[in-house]
Amino acid sequence: MSLNIRAKLSKISTVFYTLLRYTRFRIGLAILIVMVLLALASLTSPPVYRRWYAYPKDRPPQFNLAAMDLLLGTTSNGRPVTYITINALANSLIIGLVTALIGSHIGLLVGLLSGISRGYKESVTVLLIDSFVCMPGLPLLIVLAMALKNIMTIHTLPLILSVIAWAWPARNVRSITLSVMGREMIYLARFSGIKFTGIIVHEVLPYVLGWHLTNFINTIIWAIGMETALAIFGLSILSEDTLGTMIYWALNYNALFRGLWWWMLPPIVIIISIFIGLYFISSSIAFYLNPRLRGHSQ
Template sequence: MLYFAIRNGKLVAGLSLLTLLLAVAIVGPLLIPGDPNAYVGLAGQAPSSEYWFGTTHFGQDIFMQFVYGLQSTFLVGALGGGLAAIIGMVIGFSAGYFGGILDEILNALTNVVLVLPTLAVLLVVNAYLGVRSVAVQALFIGLTSWPWAARAIRAQTFSLRARDFTDLARLSGVRTWKIITREIAPNMSSYLFMTFILLFGGAILIGASLDFIGLGPTQGISLGLMLNNAARWSALHLGMWWWFVPPGAGITAIVGSLYVMNVGLDEVFNPKLRET
């Protein structure tokens, strides 16, 4: 897999861009510590050597906000997507392997959450929270984003539990969860990894949507909140393109790199799509 991975242009390009943005999100706040919402300069300055991305309508450093916003955006994606992936795996593996009444109960639960209007639920919940944070936002995103992953993993598990190697492990007295973690899950590792990538990107988009409409964290900054502030204070009409272009480009770059990575991984793991 590594041989084909390092030769796949899509995977390398997507991973390189994502790694660069992640490095900025991790190292940036260490190099430029401070409050990203502090008023540091004159209002509405265009990009310059002093302020790389210019300043806002209130004299805030947009580059500093962008760096800290990247960090918040990655946290929402990692926490929300990771939680959704864990819930989806637990429910999918349990329903697919055990079957019977447990499968019916978990499948019913999955269908209930699946038909819920996710964004509407998140809007109501976030609107009534007194204090909103990145962690709380990621928690609710994770709790509402897992159903499709659970259904897909359940279907894969149904197929793998009837294979010879699974029957052999069961007859050998191997415990159930060891069969799932050592026999079934490794045979789905590529699918599980790509599922996490999709959940990661989905969590980022949902979080950015909530931030943009004003239901993001009450403290700190994120790329979605930067877009919200730019729209609220008429940056487009004032010609302050440097206020809304960086956060929009940042969200697009993160989600786009994840999508390109997913396409590249599909080509690596699927011999029929693999480029010679």
């Protein structure tokens, strides 16, 4: 058993090293590592940063070794932008990660089930997946967020996002499952006496898992973006710092109009970097998984 695990690990590491050869993957990974380190740095933030007017108002960024808190200036509420930003980053990453954990795994399950079932079961799952794919996500989430505003925390928001998030991964997994199930190797496995569950686990899942990983990453991107969109409407958890609420408050205090660029810019830069980093990673994995694309690279 341990041998098996070691073989699996070595396989994963070879895949990782192959991926590292793509420049795109390296850039993405570097950005992601920086983001995670910044998010971890939020653990060092002093509790006082949460209080309003603990610092002077509207200070522009200043580089002063004695007052590192003011590196990125302060907001109109007298709070340091540095700490808000890294905490917002951490919270947004948590929201993205938890949504991806819930949503993409529901997607994996439903997609697999839909791909292997036949007859009315297939029709029902397809109808379900397709209607959630077609449903406009933002309006639905706005309604849900308004209704559930009272119980919303960093940990329950992902649950709400997952209501929509599972559908695209499910559709993706279903189409891969269908294509694999129709291949001759599946018939051959069946004629080798391998049981249905064995076929799913050993023949179908290895194909699906790679795509599941890209789905997972894409869901993180989607969830962070969606949270931001909700926040701009004022429907996120406004008492907590997330990348979205940061933009909301900045807008609310007319930061842009008043020239407080240091309040507005960090969340935008960070959102864009996260998007680029994760997108590079997910697209290089997709590139790796798609032999047709891979063939053209060299």
